[in-house]
Amino acid sequence: MIEKLAYLWPEITLFAGTCLVMLLGLSPNAAIRKTCLLVTLGTLALGGILGSNTPSNPDAILPDLIPFGKGMIASVGIILVLLMSGVVDREEEDAIAAGRTSFNPLRTTRAEFYAFILFSLTGLMLTTTADSLIWLFLALELTSLPTYVMVTISTRNTRSQEAGIKYFFLGALGAAIFLYGFALLYGGTGTTKLAELHEVFASGEGVNSISIAGLVLSIIGVSFKIAAVPMHFYTADVYQGASSSVSAFLAFVPKTAGFITLMLLLGAVGWDGGLPEPVRVLLWTVAVLTMTIGNVLALLQGSVKRILAYSSIAHSGYMLVGLIAGPGDGSFTENGLAAVLLYLLAYGITNAGTFAVLASLERRAREGGHEEIDSVEDLFGLCKTHPGLGWTMVLCAGSLLGLPPLLGFFAKLPLFTSAISAGEITLVVILGLNSAIAAFYYLRLMGAALLKDPDALAEPVSHVPFPTRSLAGVLAAGGVVSLSVFVGSLMDATGDAATLGDPGESSSSVEPAEMRPETDLPEAAVTLNDR
């Protein structure tokens, strides 16, 4: 047990940082409370450095996922934290600044907010290290639980509370479904350890109706986290109800947790000879429905946040294609899992950029105070009025669209290569057509910022007083352009991270060799009969 600590130092760092942030947040001194952001960033930086230097775990399903995953989570996490600075307590601080009230330690909650962020990221990092179903479940819930609160307190609007409630109940439903699935998996196979599951399934014993039902339920439950059909209904309402910064967090963190879970789970039950057929059919259907429904519904939206919410659904559909393709022969071009990791990274950065534009701008609300911008019209002429943010929107929307030579294109290309290598040509064509549908609404976003003139009648938008949000946007836009130049080394890294290990090799090294002839036998018999 103690040797597992070697993989957990980043999580321990993050947890320690969380506690520190909570303690600092209790301070009656406003200046000390202001250090919370810096402590959070510092913790994440430290966690990222420790994370990328974590040794790989030879017994895990994906041995090198741990260092890559933790590094990726920490780096995107830093952008997200920059983006989420100043989310809660805006009115309170405005009142203090205007001299209407004085600092009251009991009335501010920002430090707790940062603690929630770190808790959630700790959970996300834990999913990469998971070696059993129980661990996976706890890590997933640790990722999700703080986000329910974050959504609810992100603004003072009743909309946020509505979103929080919706998110919480549907999230609980999702968790129940995949917990039930995990239970059935345990019932069908007699183990919760992923490595043992792998052996059981590889030997063919594990494939029975109970374990398959468990798998199906687990996948459907996890599809809540990645916002895939049929568990996607909450997405648009929650993204719109939460403040833009928190929506950016929701679009990356639970999605990453969900995909890592799916990779580990599917890696445990299949892929030496492909996935079990019912699972493959299920994933195929979910992928096609997810990207099509996401894209088509995004066409109909007028709110940028809802557009991005539906596009987030569609992107999950694209990534499922990589998951269906599987690891292939292990080379990067055939490795759909590596494509998914690369896509997650690219999507995380790019999506943070688009939400950063929304989060950096506000306008005076009619009833006093400020309101976030949300409609496409609010983006009109942004390249003229706020060039930095305008170009961030253009570049990030272009990258989400997959326009070469931006990062999004190079993230999509491995999905094409891996799916074609796996023989999923129909799926590739559907993916291509869906990207084309997506062009319509991404063009709207790009065109609004770049081509339109600012709406003269509307109240002009202005910067929020949190420059780190714009910094997050500029970092994301810079990443979208510059990472595409060095995308080769990213591909190497994801390729390594997504290489299947040989879990439990000591006990079962002979078994696969024994199994091979048996599985080949029916085929051979068939070909003989044909002759």
Add this chain to the structure above:
Amino acid sequence: MLLWLLMLLPLAGAALVAISPKESAKLVALGTTLVAVAVNLVALFEFDFADAGAYQMASSVDWIEPLGITLSLGVDSVSLMLISLTSLLGPICVLSSFSAITERIKTYFIWLLVLQTAMTGVFAARDLIVFYICFEFTLVPMYILISLYGSTNRAKAATKFFLYTFTGSLIALAGLVYVAWYNATQMAPTAGFESGQWSFDIDTLAVAARSMTAFEQGWVLLALLAGFAVKVPLFPVHTWLPLAHTEAPTAGSVILAGVLLKLGTYAIFRFVLPFVPDAVAEYAPLIAGLSIVGILYAGLICWVQTDVKKLVAYSSVSHLGFCVLGLVALNSTGLNGSVLYMINHGLSTGALFLLIGMIYERYHTRSMRELGGLAAKMPVWATFMVFFAMASVGLPGLNGFVGEFMCMMAAFQADSSWARAGAMGMTEGRLGPWFALVAGTGVIVAAIYILYMVGKVCFGPLREPDQHGHGDHHDEHALPVDLNAREIVTLLPLAVGCLVLGLFPTPLLDALEAPVAQVTAIYQGESDGPDGVLEKFEVVPAGSDSHQDDHHGESHASAAPVAGSTLEEATR
């Protein structure tokens, strides 16, 4: 290195425009494009025309190793000629926009220059992904140029243009990636490199793709055509073009007609024909049929147009139909003629759009109902108009004629049944005289609509728009009644080009010979090499059916020189 310079120069110019003051933007843009022309001239001198089929000035840098993507450039004579056309149109487009663009001047010239970089990249790329990046990236500047500087219906036109071509090219990408996968996994052991190592090198993939089964080739052909036929555009996916052309600013239309449409035909020449010969040979009659439908259908639409610009736009659809017809004739006459036609069409149709733009700047209308008899008022303009209209319609002695004639002639010759029966001048192919005959009626239609348009706009009683002359156009005092020196300078190089290519096309055709021969060898077979794919097709013999096999070699030996000599006759 020269190619990199040629490709990146406009991009550097765009950066320079971005930092220079508004007033000097157009001069910086003009300077950049002129330097590009100079560099292009150097490239033409450096190019060894004796070895025109090989890739020259090649350079290659590893880029994304896990996918085997390299930044590699190189040109054969076909690429070089199309790059030269792009460079030539550069300063012309900049010059033509001097007075037409009055708002957001810097943005305009920046994107115009970026567009030139992307187009040069398409023709110079030796790596499929580099090609694809440039091919796709041309959409962005064009989208911006149309939606910012176009006329009333520009938003719809720009979006339609973007979505049509983007959708098609994503499917084409799937086809291209399939070929790359085939190369890496199914071919690699025989090709002598490590299995599983992907490559996107165009020549490597062309060799690999040819060994795909006919079934696979058929699907890849469909995928590639989905992308490239939209760009050409081939009937029935042409509907974005008239709209985009009509709404685009003048320079946008010039580039669209001059170069962007050629990206489609160039891609067919460079990828479709060498990659999937079995499928192309199988479906050549179908593709030829579609192009002929396009020729006639677009021609008839032109006839009833009242908007001059729309008329020229539809005539592009019709003309590009000839271009594709020449390509799928699959013999040297056709490919040579088609490439020549790409260049000719760029010159003459580009010029027509310039002329219409000049009228639009003066009268703010393009309707034939409101314009007429302008020859009396604008003799210089009318002279150019008649000249380029004649070039476009294919008057012998001007450039349009040579390419158009060769394309039709190639379709006529491409008849295996006649070729195997030993008929003079016929080559292996699946089209034949009927195709040429029907396509030929398109020339008559073209003559009708172009002459009708010229007759209405240039001659007859003078008609001007009602509001004209009330002095409500502020730029009226800026432009003289007839063309000014700047406008004449933009038209002259194109006119010279039309005349020279019309009278002396042989040097250009000779230069194109070698790369074209490489492609035709796949289809027609080589005298001492393997048989071409066209010979696999059974034909209903035109003459006696018993001696078919004996005639094979003979008809080949005789067909090639005869085709060559008729070609020379045609070009004289």
